[in-house]
Amino acid sequence: DQQVKQNSPSLSVQEGRISILNCDYTNSMFDYFLWYKKYPAEGPTFLISISSIKDKNEDGRFTVFLNKSAKHLSLHIVPSQPGDSAVYFCAASASRDDKIIFGKGTRLHILP
């Protein structure tokens, strides 16, 4: 039974437009949420995180939104660039120093 769900296996976005990746979770004990980016043959790379006390965190082109009542978070990338093409994993944990529960990932294709 998946605790972190990414329902879109893939997403294609035109370069320069906004990419929105969605994620839902079921465990209300999750307190810390993360997005990781993964290129082929590499390990996941940390992108951005948000704790449950906030509803938005921004870092450059990347913004994560958290809606705790809906148990939903999203990652916005604007403007999208070719180097953003990768698999994005949504993840959650009960605290910062705890095991991470990952979704299955969404493959993002940035089209020229």
Added chain:
Amino acid sequence: GAGVSQSPRYKVAKRGQDVALRCDPISGHVSLFWYQQALGQGPEFLTYFQNEAQLDKSGLPSDRFFAERPEGSVSTLKIQRTQQEDSAVYLCASSFGYNEQFFGPGTRLTVL
């Protein structure tokens, strides 16, 4: 090195063989995690060390899987009598206290 390193990067084993996978975490990182990533899935938690203490091994799929970190630095994940279902990428991650986990490139294990 600056990042988490893992060796070997690729391992092919015959069914029934024992394998040992090595992880060198970032120097000074107290926490070390092992994850298993099957094809098309997100990483799944296996086990967690804080220094040399194995605090959580709830994700190890069977007693054929064993992990150690005897001096609180390098860790080894051992799989005995490998089976085809053990084929996956094994990821190691480390962190310093309450910060995000940094992942290594992974070891791709193929069991024939």
